[in-house]
Amino acid sequence: MIPAGLPFSPTPPSAQQPALLISNGTAEDLIGARLARLLRLPVRYSPLVGEGRAYAAVPGAVRVGRVLRLPSGGFPFGSLENLRADLKAGLVGESLGQWQDAVRGARGAGVVVVVGDAYALMVGTLAARRAGIPLIHVQPLLSAQYLEGLSVRGAMQELNALGANLPMPYELRLAAGAHAVFVRDAATARYYAARGVAARWAGSFAMDVLAAPERDLSRWTAGKPVLALIPGSREDHRQSLPLMLLAAARLPELAALVAWPHDWEAVSLPPGWTLDIQSETEALAVGGGVQLPVLRGAFGAIAHAADVAIGTAGTANEQLAGLGKPVVAFATSGPQFTMGFARRQGRLLGEALSVVEANPDALAAEIRALHHDGPRRARAALAGLTRIGPAGALGVIAEEVQRAAEG
Incomplete structure (x- = not known):
């Protein structure tokens, strides 16, 4: 089923092809939305967790696909209780549906931009490959600094966060196939480079989305x-x-x-x-x-x-x-x-x-x-x-x- 409200008519040769932004979390949505506002392109967006409310501030942006509301708020592996609650809420079936939605959303687009972790990168890679268009990965979560002082015992205590502490081999393979990869700090760029991925650090995503003072206190x-x-x-x-x-x-x-x-x-x-x-x-x-x-x-x-x-x-x-x-x-x-x-x-x-x-x-x-x-x-x-x-x-x-x- 084609997601409601998404224009899937063929893009005229003279028209700008849209960018499809895929993000999976509150902070990731903020980064994606701020990036979208800087683009001189039509924007489609696919929030993999929640409604992606941050994109409401992007003029003309069109949401792709279904909304997945998770009891964990996007942290299914934060604890066993989180995982059980998310599975009960339909995590697996709805997630597979979102993959299909992302593939449809990439049709007629000119580029796929993933803002998020390895899971979001997997979804974005599938969509970009099916559409035959470039993929850009913005990885705001991993940092080589998470490994500082981490003992073997400490790593064993954080097995549920292993993929959040450092990129897994499959994430590095997917990232290596991207048109460009941007990471959150210089230490992480060096970590990727040592493993054959030409990642770039251009500044802090977190500071990019920090609002200016809204009022006098x-x-x-x-x-x-x-x-x-x-x-x-x-x-x-x-x-x-x-x-x-x-x-x-x-x-x-x-x-x-x-x-x-x-x-x-x-x-x-x-x-x-x-x-x-x-x-x-x-x-x-x-x-x-x-x-x-x-x-x-x-x-x-x-x-x-x-x-x-x-x-x-x-x-x-x-x-x-x-x-x-x-x-x-x-x-x-x-x-x-x-x-x-x-x-x-x-x-x-x-x-x-x-x-x-x-x-x-x-x-x-x-x-x-x-x-x-x-x-x-x-x-x-x-x-x-x-x-x-x-x-x-x-x-x-x-x-x-x-x-x-x-x-």
């Missing part, structure tokens, strides 16, 4: 140092936000701000706390003798204003670190920010990330220690800046996509 901060609370876009927030609020209540010397990406109905509060909704974008978490702002649509402003952060997020933690802001984290029961994920992110970010116990006292103590230790903050800032790197990749990639489509 001065009425919330009153000149105090800012503590950013980043519960993340995954369901981990239900466990992590209450702990963050309790920790912030113990730190009156800091102005705590919650960057909230969900609806107000999703806010989870500590026992006895209440949520005072001020508007569509502002609310107050009230309890423990404090009123803490919870702000929607303000992540860029909060990230840039922050002096330090508590985060249980993937890309958002990396963006804070990339701005030179130390991040304190703690493991949740999932689906994303499990202890294994926290260990991996710690290897990626080095001194920019510290992981403590999941209790308010430990969080508050770590934040206070960072706040009063200037040399440690400086080391954390340097680690984040150097390990994440500057923005600038997507402009380079857009030009490569343009050339591949036109060639």
Whole structure:
């Protein structure tokens, strides 16, 4: 069945052939959508996890195929429970259907762009080969830095994340057949090159999609140092936000701000706390003798204003670190920010990330220690800046996509 709304009439010779973007995750959708807005081409997009809402901001973009909503939020191998829930939700059958949708979506296109992991690359390779068009792979997940200090025992403890720590042989083979491959840092480009894949590093994808400050926060901060609370876009927030609020209540010397990406109905509060909704974008978490702002649509402003952060997020933690802001984290029961994920992110970010116990006292103590230790903050800032790197990749990639489509 042809996906509804997708134009499959033959492309006139004089018309521009569209780019098909395949992405599989929230961060990957953000990167794909930002890339799409830089292209001088019609855009089709195939989000393999969720609805791909980030693409709604791309004028004229057309979604290809069905929507796959997973209980794990795209982390089926994060735990056995995640995998069971996703299988029950139809992971296998719906995924096979998405492969067929991607093949159809590549018909009449000029280039396939994959933003994601080995699975997305497999889908994109199939679609590009069937259509006989170039494939460009943007790999924002793997980093050779995940291997730093990883012992054999540690690797055995993270078997479920093996393909997230380093590229598997089959991913390298698929990448070797791509027109171009872009990776997230210079260390990973060197890792690929040593294995015969001419991958390029042109800048940080995470920093490319970091929003500029959306609003003035001065009425919330009153000149105090800012503590950013980043519960993340995954369901981990239900466990992590209450702990963050309790920790912030113990730190009156800091102005705590919650960057909230969900609806107000999703806010989870500590026992006895209440949520005072001020508007569509502002609310107050009230309890423990404090009123803490919870702000929607303000992540860029909060990230840039922050002096330090508590985060249980993937890309958002990396963006804070990339701005030179130390991040304190703690493991949740999932689906994303499990202890294994926290260990991996710690290897990626080095001194920019510290992981403590999941209790308010430990969080508050770590934040206070960072706040009063200037040399440690400086080391954390340097680690984040150097390990994440500057923005600038997507402009380079857009030009490569343009050339591949036109060639």
